[in-house]
Amino acid sequence: MTDFNAPDPNESPEDPQLTAGTSANSPERGASSASTAPTGRHRYLVVASAVVILLAAATSILFLTQHDSPLEQARQACGAGRDDWAMLGDDGNSVTLRSVGKERTGLKLEQLQCYLTELHVPDAVAAEIEGTRALDGRQSGEWEDMSASWTYHPDDGLQMIITLSD
DSSP states (O other): OOOTTSOOTTSOTTOHHHHTTOOTTSTTTOHHHHHHSOOHHHHHHHHHHHHHHHHHHHHHHHHHHHTOOHHHHHHHHHOOSSTTTEEEEGGGTEEEEEBOBTTBOOBOHHHHHHHHHHTTOOHHHHHHHHTOOGGGOSEEEEETTEEEEEEEETTTEEEEEEEEOO
C-alpha cells in the first residue's frame, strides 16, 4: 500500500514544504504554489537582472552628477545672486558674469573673486581683469581649457564671458 504522507524520494530533502510534514501531493501545498515557486535558475535570473538594473541606475546617476561643467560647478559654489548676474549658456559651456557698478546691481567683489578662484584663472589674467579701464574696450585672456573676454565701466561694472574651449 502507498503512504501518501511519506516524502517523495525524488524531492529534495531541503524542501521546506516537505520538512514541515507535507508532501508534494498534499492539499496544503496546492497546485498554484508548486507552479509559481521559483526554481534555483529562476531565482538566479531574477537576482542577476536586479543587479544589472541597479548597476545601470548607479552608472547613470554618476554620469549625470559628474557631467556638470566647471562653469556650472563654479556657479553652484559661488552663487548667482540673480539669474542675470551669472548666466549659464551654451549647455553649460559658457557663463556671463556681471558685477556691481555705480548705477547697476551685480555680483559682489567676493563672488567675482570666488569665480576666478573656482575656475583657476591665472594671476596674470586676473591682474589684466583688475587693471581694465573703461577706455580699454573689450579685453581677453586664455588659460587651460577656458577663454574669457570682458569689458569694464565704473557705472556698469565688469561684464565677462567665460567659455570652455572645445
